[in-house]
Amino acid sequence: MTISRFIASAVLLLASASLHAFEFKTVGANAVILYDAPSTKGGRLFVAPRGMPVQVVLSYGEWVKVRDASGDMAWTEARSLSAKRNVVVRSASARVRATADEHAPVVMTADKGVLFELVDPQPGPWIRVRHRDGIIGYVRPADIWGV
Template sequence: MSLCLAAGLLLTLAHPAWALEYRSTGRAAPLYDAPSTAASKVAIAGSGLPLEVVVDTDVWVKVRDPGGRLAWIEKSALGGAKTVMVKADASVIRQQPRADAEVVFHAERGLLLELAGAADPYGWLPVRHADGLAGWLPAHEVWGR
């Protein structure tokens, strides 16, 4: 291994990986193509939508929506309950964080679920449906955590 390659590898390992940050909308709000209410509106983000934070300023946040679109949203529109969106075609929410646990309910792609806590060490997320049903699903089946 060359010295240059080894040094590059060491520098890569020395810097921590940046964790993605997600925030959910507290209310329906427009998404803009620039950080200004005078900019063009590109979409409306519904209440509870998880958005990936790309840039965070005092008043505006540049976000990526579940479809991959980059846009700006007023920071005041964020701050609702932490939610995730089911990205699998269908997901099974279970009573315990195990693949053989009893089924609580089934969730289809696009369903918003409230996060009810942190993921367990094996990649299961505790979630709650708007109707109150709660359980666990694999973290890789959702977007926004």
């Protein structure tokens, strides 16, 4: 293969990879064990609590390799994940606003690690979320992880 064909192939591969959106899921109703390999015989890394958002990186049969908010990667069974979307606060204190406006009243301030349900998954300058207490509002994408 010539160098120019190799470079062209690499560019096409990278371009097609960038077209795919990230796939996020949520740990289902029960906490799950995350493994270092796609098997229950693999080493147990940690337990992911119910509701934790994860990014699906790779699927392998009935297993998926996932990334958490801290960037750690592990394997879990695909059936243990839910299509429901949650996000987690990654900033020290995220302001949840009544409307999608920087000057809107703050309805809640959330500490790092607080989970929200994703109400509207459309990307934009604001993300609509719901807290488990029923509070609905808008946060900046930079303050959360999982979108």
